[in-house]
Amino acid sequence: MLKAKFLTAAASIACAGLMATTANAAAPNCSTAQLVVPWAAGGDTDIVFRLYVETINKTGIKPQLQVVNVAGQGGIQGAAQVKDAKPDGCSIIALHESVITSFLTGRAKFNHEAFEPVAVVSFTPSIVGSSTKAPFKSLSQMIAMSKEKPESVTVGVTLGSTSHFIFLLLEDAAGIKLRYVSYDGTRERNTALLSGNVMMGETNVLSAKQYIEEGTLLALGIATEERDPVIPMVQTLKEQGVNVLYGLTRGVALPKGTPADIVKFWEDAFVKAAQDPALVKAIEEKGSVVMSKGSKGYSDFLNASYAEHERLAIQIGMYKK
Numbered sequence: 001m002l003k004a005k006f007l008t009a010a011a012s013i014a015c016a017g018l019m020a021t022t023a024n025a026a027a028p029n030c031s032t033a034q035l036v037v038p039w040a041a042g043g044d045t046d047i048v049f050r051l052y053v054e055t056i057n058k059t060g061i062k063p064q065l066q067v068v069n070v071a072g073q074g075g076i077q078g079a080a081q082v083k084d085a086k087p088d089g090c091s092i093i094a095l096h097e098s099v100i101t102s103f104l105t106g107r108a109k110f111n112h113e114a115f116e117p118v119a120v121v122s123f124t125p126s127i128v129g130s131s132t133k134a135p136f137k138s139l140s141q142m143i144a145m146s147k148e149k150p151e152s153v154t155v156g157v158t159l160g161s162t163s164h165f166i167f168l169l170l171e172d173a174a175g176i177k178l179r180y181v182s183y184d185g186t187r188e189r190n191t192a193l194l195s196g197n198v199m200m201g202e203t204n205v206l207s208a209k210q211y212i213e214e215g216t217l218l219a220l221g222i223a224t225e226e227r228d229p230v231i232p233m234v235q236t237l238k239e240q241g242v243n244v245l246y247g248l249t250r251g252v253a254l255p256k257g258t259p260a261d262i263v264k265f266w267e268d269a270f271v272k273a274a275q276d277p278a279l280v281k282a283i284e285e286k287g288s289v290v291m292s293k294g295s296k297g298y299s300d301f302l303n304a305s306y307a308e309h310e311r312l313a314i315q316i317g318m319y320k321k
Contacts, residue, residue, distance in 0.1 A: 205287020
């Protein structure tokens with residue numbers, strides 16, 4: 001049995017400096033640039049990027065940035081839109097590891113290599129959430145139920161995304177089999193959890209802190225090495241004997257072929273924003289960590305993350321080439 005261990009390289013870095021570059025920055029030729037968030041408004045990824053856009057726009061940058069939500073196909077629809085956009089710096093995509101997992105599981109025909117990486121912006125650890133209506137109240141009870149009756153535990157996921165991948169790792173680590181129900185994004189999955197339409201689902205502090213504190217959503221475990229100081233009452237999966245470490249590293253990218261000077265323009269904007277104390281505080285209060293890596297650093301991270309996800313996907317039998 002695979003002893004499932006995964007944590008993105010960014011999680012071990014509090015804040016990395018901007019990688020050196022010889023390119024000069026040049027502003028895109030548009031009045032407003034669109035930052036496409038390929039999930040619905042109100043989700044955790046949407047929250048992070050709206051905070052960044054607000055911070056960047058306050059500097060008086062030209063062009064100004066506008067968040068545009070293009071939900072559909074678990075993030076694939078919006079990513080495809082930017083992938084095929086003119087490489088002029090006026091269309092930017094918000095990414096995380098789903099651009100990798102969707103490709104590896106066969107849902108998308110492209111991966112991170114279809115884009116020009118710009119910058120890493122944040123890291124958010126994953127939480128295994130449970131409905132209060134579920135017939136179990138702890139991770140150990142869920143595992144026992146799953147072992148006694150395989151596929152009896154329903155899990156809300158976005159098929160092929162990180163919300164699916166963490167449970168594939170959990171299945172492998174705990175020696176269980178779960179039953180998956182697909183939803184389009186975080187907001188829809190959390191709604192299904194809160195209503196009891198599914199028993200479990202992946203969430204995070206950003207999306208679920210209020211519900212966890214209210215007791216309307218149970219947190220069976222957080223996928224980190226140590227407990228999160230924002231919700232210290234939630235045990236790690238690891239301390240409960242399930243060695244799974246996982247989370248989302250968010251970043252921004254441009255269409256392939258975007259000139260280096262325009263990549264540098266947006267790289268500078270996002271890295272500068274990451275140094276704003278108010279932004280750092282706002283994101284940390286929501287259970288995420290501000291991360292700052294420039295274009296080269298983000299490219300290196302994506303390549304390393306792809307290799308690790310590919311290795312795990314092959315080992316757990318989910319790689320579909």
